[in-house]
Amino acid sequence: MTTRCKEEKAESPQTLKSNAFSFQSSKQNKMSPLPVPEDIALQIASFLQVPDLCSLASCSRLWRELCGSDCIWESLVRDRWPSLELSDGSSSSSAIKKPMSMGWRCFYMELHNEKAARATLVVQFVETCSSSVSLEVGEYQKAMHDLHAMQFGYQDVQMFLFKPELTVLVNLLGLHYCINWLRVPANCVLKALESRKISERQVCVKWWKLGRWSHGFRMRDELLSRRFTLIDVGLAKQDEVLAVLYRGAIHEVLRVQICVADPSSPSWSCQSAHRRG
Numbered sequence: 001m002t003t004r005c006k007e008e009k010a011e012s013p014q015t016l017k018s019n020a021f022s023f024q025s026s027k028q029n030k031m032s033p034l035p036v037p038e039d040i041a042l043q044i045a046s047f048l049q050v051p052d053l054c055s056l057a058s059c060s061r062l063w064r065e066l067c068g069s070d071c072i073w074e075s076l077v078r079d080r081w082p083s084l085e086l087s088d089g090s091s092s093s094s095a096i097k098k099p100m101s102m103g104w105r106c107f108y109m110e111l112h113n114e115k116a117a118r119a120t121l122v123v124q125f126v127e128t129c130s131s132s133v134s135l136e137v138g139e140y141q142k143a144m145h146d147l148h149a150m151q152f153g154y155q156d157v158q159m160f161l162f163k164p165e166l167t168v169l170v171n172l173l174g175l176h177y178c179i180n181w182l183r184v185p186a187n188c189v190l191k192a193l194e195s196r197k198i199s200e201r202q203v204c205v206k207w208w209k210l211g212r213w214s215h216g217f218r219m220r221d222e223l224l225s226r227r228f229t230l231i232d233v234g235l236a237k238q239d240e241v242l243a244v245l246y247r248g249a250i251h252e253v254l255r256v257q258i259c260v261a262d263p264s265s266p267s268w269s270c271q272s273a274h275r276r277g
Contacts, residue, residue: 020206044226046072050108073104074163077111081153084111088221118150126170130259134206135169137248147177154184158192168201168230170258175233176242190234202261205241208254221254227261 006096036044045053045067053076057067077084102110122143129139161174175193178184193199209222228238249255 005170008202041066042069042072045069046075050076066107068103070104073108077104077108080108080155081111081151083153084151114125115150115152115156116160118146119152119156122146122150122173123161123166123170125175127167130167130169134257134259137207137245137258139171140169140258141248142171144177144181147173148181152177154178154182154188157182158196162192162196162198164196164198164201168198168203169258171198171230172203172233172258175230176245179233179242180246186234186236190231193230193234200229202227202229202263204259204261205244205256206259207244207256209253210254 030248035041041063045056045063046055053067053072057064122186125146126135126139126143129135157178158176161170161177163171175189178189192200204227206223206225209224224240228241232238233242243258244253245258247253
């Protein structure tokens with residue numbers, strides 16, 4: 001799947017105000033011709049992102065009508081949610097169908113608000129589960145699958161999960177989702193982390209590994225601990241850790257915990273652990 005590699009502002013789409021120029025005289029309120037032919041103006045508007053498009057729409061009534069065109073907003077919907085299955089009346093019943101009475105701009109706003117509400121639920125789930133210092137891998141995987149089921153796009157992750165005021169565990173969740181599920185190019189992810197000022201935030205992952213058999217005896221289980229930054233994940237320096245998080249507690253791995261890193265702890269450690277009963 002190809003993913004758009006552009007930085008999006010974290011603001012919600014602005015509501016277009018129809019009375020923006022109500023203070024002007026009736027002569028000024030008359031529609032003035034666009035400075036360029038309409039087809040060229042439409043092409044210009046189609047290159048803009050949502051905040052800039054809304055700003056341009058506030059310039060005049062003509063620009064407002066042009067910037068609200070269905071062809072522009074349909075492209076924005078499909079670009080932001082490329083995996084979204086949109087129904088045309090003949091596709092599967094699981095597809096989302098845009099109401100006939102709703103324009104693409106209103107449909108975009110509705111989807112945006114829906115994703116924002118669902119993102120809040122995921123954030124609350126992670127913060128609640130990790131309130132006792134660490135997050136169990138099963139809970140982490142559930143949150144990851146919830147994002148996939150909600151058909152979150154890359155821009156959704158940037159807007160709702162790449163926030164410095166949220167716990168770094170939510171940041172990691174969004175980053176892992178971008179890498180494993182959305183296949184976002186590394187340079188795009190790194191740029192997003194840096195622009196949100198979260199690239200140096202640190203995470204610690206601990207996992208208990210089943211002791212190996214040697215000469216008919218099983219050795220003690222091992223406790224492995226890895227501390228890393230989000231930028232390390234973006235640079236593919238923590239593929240082993242991501243693999244552990246993806247697989248979870250199965251086969252040779254007995255338990256996996258994710259927590260906010262203690263800066264004073266070593267970046268990597270391995271020690272014997274007593275077997276759990």
